[in-house]
Amino acid sequence: LSEAFTAEGVRGYHFRLLAALDQYGPSSQADLGRHTGIDESEVVATVRDLLANGLARSRLDSSDRRRNIVTITKKGSQTLERLDRGLAAVQDALLAPLSTKERHTLVRLLQKLG
Amino acid sequence: LSEAFTAEGVRGYHFRLLAALDQYGPSSQADLGRHTGIDESEVVATVRDLLANGLARSRLDSSDRRRNIVTITKKGSQTLERLDRGLAAVQDALLAPLSTKERHTLVRLLQKLG
DNA sequence: CGGATGTCAGCGTCACTGAGATGG
């Protein structure tokens, strides 16, 4: 499950932040925390990792100097794509015992829970 | 969810070990690890907590002096019962959005995955 | 000898708390 993550030198937090950056575009760290549910104190360290690995870059918001606008890089997008493919493969293997109809039912029931 | 645990001064590992002791009776620590899926190195520390809190007691197996036979105490059983009731309440609240039929379906689908 | 048991030390991830500095 996580061999794809360690192969990319990435943890779950990195993946979730990359996915949020890809989905919402350049975001402040506070927004990243809100979109991913990751605590602000964790976002700080995780963004720092992404910057160090060239998966994202950041600049100060000129109109609000508190904000750190984080943007995904091309390298980050490529890494995210590989992680997405690996995740899809793992999910397929995990859900293999279920038929297509059963998968839909499972998703529906789990969504009802929250 | 976990307020019932902290109220008893207990973590998930404590609960799982108490439940295993209640279900299987006096067990060696190795057996506890196998029954609960908790790593041996974690069983060691967790059993030590249970002993310190009077929730379990242990003695050496006279026929195999490597083994530590752990037994649940009356206090441990009472604590387990309270935890069980608290857990049942939380589960009921969590599954409230589902009908009885839907709960059965969910359990069946999840069992297929595991 | 090989294998099982118990113990210990350590690491990594996830999740949270509290505090502080800066800026709107």
Place this chain on the structure above:
DNA sequence: CCCATCTCAGTGACGCTGACATCC
């Protein structure tokens, strides 16, 4: 003054690895 943002330090639970001594 109040609030948002960012940063840092620390704690706890969970899960694992490697090592070691003891005993069967």
